[in-house]
Amino acid sequence: MKLSLTKLCRAFGSHRALDGLSLECEATGSLVLIGPSGGGKSTLLRVLAGLERPDSGTVEINGKPLVFEELPLLQHRRRTGVVFQGFNLFPHLSALENITLPLTAVHGHPPEKAAAIGLDFLRRFQLESHAAQKPAALSGGQRQRVAIARALAIDPQFLLLDEPTSALDPVMTAEVLEAIEALRAQGRDFILATHEMGFARRVADQIAFIAEGRLVEIGPPEQLFGESAAPQTREFLARVLRY
Amino acid sequence: MSRPAASLLSRFFFAQPATGAASGAARWCSAALVGGVLVACGWVLLRCSGLRWDWEAVGAYWQLFLSGWRTTVGVSLAALLLSTLLGAGLALAQRSDFLPLRYLAKCWIELIRGTPLLVQIYVLFYIVADAVQLENRALAGVLILSVFSGAYLAEVFRAGIESVGRSQLESALAIGLTRAQTYRHVILPQALRSVLPSLAGQFVSLIKDSSLLSVIGLNEFTQSARNVASYTYSNFESYLLLAVGYLLLTLPISIWTRRMEQRFRYET
Numbered sequence: 001m002k003l004s005l006t007k008l009c010r011a012f013g014s015h016r017a018l019d020g021l022s023l024e025c026e027a028t029g030s031l032v033l034i035g036p037s038g039g040g041k042s043t044l045l046r047v048l049a050g051l052e053r054p055d056s057g058t059v060e061i062n063g064k065p066l067v068f069e070e071l072p073l074l075q076h077r078r079r080t081g082v083v084f085q086g087f088n089l090f091p092h093l094s095a096l097e098n099i100t101l102p103l104t105a106v107h108g109h110p111p112e113k114a115a116a117i118g119l120d121f122l123r124r125f126q127l128e129s130h131a132a133q134k135p136a137a138l139s140g141g142q143r144q145r146v147a148i149a150r151a152l153a154i155d156p157q158f159l160l161l162d163e164p165t166s167a168l169d170p171v172m173t174a175e176v177l178e179a180i181e182a183l184r185a186q187g188r189d190f191i192l193a194t195h196e197m198g199f200a201r202r203v204a205d206q207i208a209f210i211a212e213g214r215l216v217e218i219g220p221p222e223q224l225f226g227e228s229a230a231p232q233t234r235e236f237l238a239r240v241l242r243y
Numbered sequence: 244m245s246r247p248a249a250s251l252l253s254r255f256f257f258a259q260p261a262t263g264a265a266s267g268a269a270r271w272c273s274a275a276l277v278g279g280v281l282v283a284c285g286w287v288l289l290r291c292s293g294l295r296w297d298w299e300a301v302g303a304y305w306q307l308f309l310s311g312w313r314t315t316v317g318v319s320l321a322a323l324l325l326s327t328l329l330g331a332g333l334a335l336a337q338r339s340d341f342l343p344l345r346y347l348a349k350c351w352i353e354l355i356r357g358t359p360l361l362v363q364i365y366v367l368f369y370i371v372a373d374a375v376q377l378e379n380r381a382l383a384g385v386l387i388l389s390v391f392s393g394a395y396l397a398e399v400f401r402a403g404i405e406s407v408g409r410s411q412l413e414s415a416l417a418i419g420l421t422r423a424q425t426y427r428h429v430i431l432p433q434a435l436r437s438v439l440p441s442l443a444g445q446f447v448s449l450i451k452d453s454s455l456l457s458v459i460g461l462n463e464f465t466q467s468a469r470n471v472a473s474y475t476y477s478n479f480e481s482y483l484l485l486a487v488g489y490l491l492l493t494l495p496i497s498i499w500t501r502r503m504e505q506r507f508r509y510e511t
Binding site for chain 2 (some may be wrong): 077089090091102154
């Protein structure tokens with residue numbers, strides 16, 4: 001995946017969530033966004049997901065500019081898998097139906113084929129015995145894996161994951177991180193925002209440190225976790241890695 | 244209280260405190276108790292009031308009752324359908340991006356909800372229906388009731404739509420659903436569940452409100468009962484029949500919506 005962002009701005013009232021963020025990254029499988037809360041990671045992911053329109057600036061994904069108008073955005077959302085912090089499964093649908101809804105309603109698969117795809121993905125995440133259960137009957141880790149399966153089942157061009165483990169306890173976090181690691185092993189492109197620094201280091205091809213709505217630096221994990229990192233990055237990492 | 248007595252009471256008259264589930268014996272005993280007490284009270288009150296039944300006089304007019312009841316059923320059912328459509332349309336119009344449509348819907352809802360049905364019936368029948376030369380009273384009745392009930396239903400539907408959380412809409416957007424698909428697959432199923440109890444209440448009210456249509460000369464159920472009462476001087480019998488006739492319509496609605504609530508039940 002190739003990503004090119006120039007001078008992205010997005011303000012909510014007086015708060016500048018993105019304040020002229022520019023970022024270039026070539027041929028990256030997994031890009032991990034780190035940085036303080038409120039620094040712009042989520043807003044950036046929402047812009048990339050086509051859920052938020054920037055006030056100014058441009059986004060280019062794999063050489064194609066993202067056009068922030070209703071129809072192209074709809075097309076873009078349909079090719080993009082998004083996993084939210086709060087799972088956001090549909091409570092009135094079973095685990096399997098949550099996965100098949102986009103397949104049948106958006107991608108035009110016949111119901112039998114959608115169910116086969118859905119079951120296949122549930123199996124991959126060891127969830128096939130929960131296919132008929134509603135989200136309320138699943139644990140947090142199971143819900144988040146269903147959400148990942150839903151995002152993957154449409155065969156997206158890439159996956160966006162916004163702090164997918166921050167609402168989970170350590171055991172469930174491990175379940176979900178394993179699932180994400182498997183994505184990387186399969187060569188699936190994704191952009192992940194996380195506070196799990198150890199995991200970021202292990203799973204990232206490139207790490208971007210984002211603070212105050214701007215990119216501070218981007219580079220391979222060795223660079224950001226090493227001695228040559230920018231002072232702001234080192235200060236942040238020193239603070240979050242202390243305990 | 245002694246322990247055997249307490250356990251007997253809990254066996255026949257109490258649901259499980261934790262689950263709310265009750266045994267068959269407990270349900271039947273409790274129902275029999277409530278039914279028995281109500282009948283006994285009614286009987287005692289009637290005895291004390293010295294009322295004499297006269298069903299024969301009223302019975303002679305059973306055809307009048309039946310035709311009135313039929314009219315009420317027909318008008319109510321038609322108005323139920325039409326008001327649901329109107330209510331849904333008004334609820335959507337209130338959320339429209341096109342402002343004139345939104346304001347029109349708001350005006351309609353506030354005007355109708357803020358004025359008595361009786362006034363609306365007079366105005367809509369003697370001015371509006373007259374102006375467009377609509378003479379069929381039953382049809383006019385259906386339209387008037389729908390205009391009235393649609394305004395209430397619009398608010399019920401709006402509350403239902405707004406009860407669906409922002410994160411759900413976001414999720415629907417993210418998977419690439421269009422606006423119409425979002426309503427169909429995400430909002431409607433979740434909204435329906437939360438509006439069913441108020442929907443049932445509104446439907447029941449609609450059926451009872453149809454009795455006011457007698458003021459435009461529609462021979463519906465209440466009008467028939469009133470007529471029979473004045474022919475026979477058997478007020479009490481006529482109005483008791485009237486109550487039973489309305490219950491026959493309203494109870495099934497309550498039961499049906501309870502069933503639907505069970506069907507749509509899921510935890511959040």
